[in-house]
Amino acid sequence: MGRPPLDGREPEFAMKDNRDIIEDLKKAMEFYRELGFDYLPVKLPESTEHRLMSADKITDAGPLPLDPCPLPLNRSSALQALRNEIGDCTRCKLCSGRKNIVFGEGAPEARLMFVGEGPGRDEDIQARPFVGEAGQLLTRMLKKLGLRREEVYIANIVKCRPPNNREPGEEEIATCMPFVERQIEIISPAVIVGLGRISTQSLLRSGTPISKSRGKFCEYKNVPFMPTFHPAYLLRNPKDKWLTWDDMQKVLEKLKT
Numbered sequence: 001m002g003r004p005p006l007d008g009r010e011p012e013f014a015m016k017d018n019r020d021i022i023e024d025l026k027k028a029m030e031f032y033r034e035l036g037f038d039y040l041p042v043k044l045p046e047s048t049e050h051r052l053m054s055a056d057k058i059t060d061a062g063p064l065p066l067d068p069c070p071l072p073l074n075r076s077s078a079l080q081a082l083r084n085e086i087g088d089c090t091r092c093k094l095c096s097g098r099k100n101i102v103f104g105e106g107a108p109e110a111r112l113m114f115v116g117e118g119p120g121r122d123e124d125i126q127a128r129p130f131v132g133e134a135g136q137l138l139t140r141m142l143k144k145l146g147l148r149r150e151e152v153y154i155a156n157i158v159k160c161r162p163p164n165n166r167e168p169g170e171e172e173i174a175t176c177m178p179f180v181e182r183q184i185e186i187i188s189p190a191v192i193v194g195l196g197r198i199s200t201q202s203l204l205r206s207g208t209p210i211s212k213s214r215g216k217f218c219e220y221k222n223v224p225f226m227p228t229f230h231p232a233y234l235l236r237n238p239k240d241k242w243l244t245w246d247d248m249q250k251v252l253e254k255l256k257t
């Protein structure tokens, strides 16, 4: 006995419909590929592991993705889409004193990501993270470790400068943090370094002082996370530089695994 008609129609009509759907899907995939997207994230049935389906893998015989997620993005496009979403943000009151939103910068495919607290004066002016004195110390440290700034990704918990370089408040952190969480999700680094107390405590949702948490790997959503001192602290306490140096050696080791 043959397969029963689908939706009350004869099988040959249903098969023709399937072919049309496949053709339409292929055209749509080509369209997105021309726009620069490498793949479409697709949600498969629960029993099937979530994976990325390449545009090349869609064939007449292949399984069709179910329930496609919202738009397909490579990391660079996804970061740009997030930046667009932030727009000229006024979601918290830090917007009133800023000159620029400091989104973050670096390699979208970075294996190592640094998360600091928030922009300072120089960062606010230049719209770039860690470019002031503390940032220069971080850049020098990276260089000594054999890394270039361009190959890591650097972002902050809040994207606008708190007035007079005060610490961001709880509400400001809670409002802005989803953005850095999305950046982490998009970049999907192998290791995250939390620079300072605010970054570490916010991402780990912990109250442990940085002096106690630093130097010991923990996890942020299954990603190895190394808390260490903020470079601004190291400028004030240069005797502790070697501790951060030590922490970074552990990070380098972890990146090799």
Ligand code: SF4
Pocket: 086, 089, 090, 091, 092, 093, 094, 095, 101, 158, 159, 160, 172, 175, 176
């Ligand atoms: S700190 Fe974040 S949430 Fe607040 S205004 Fe700036 S971008 Fe928006």
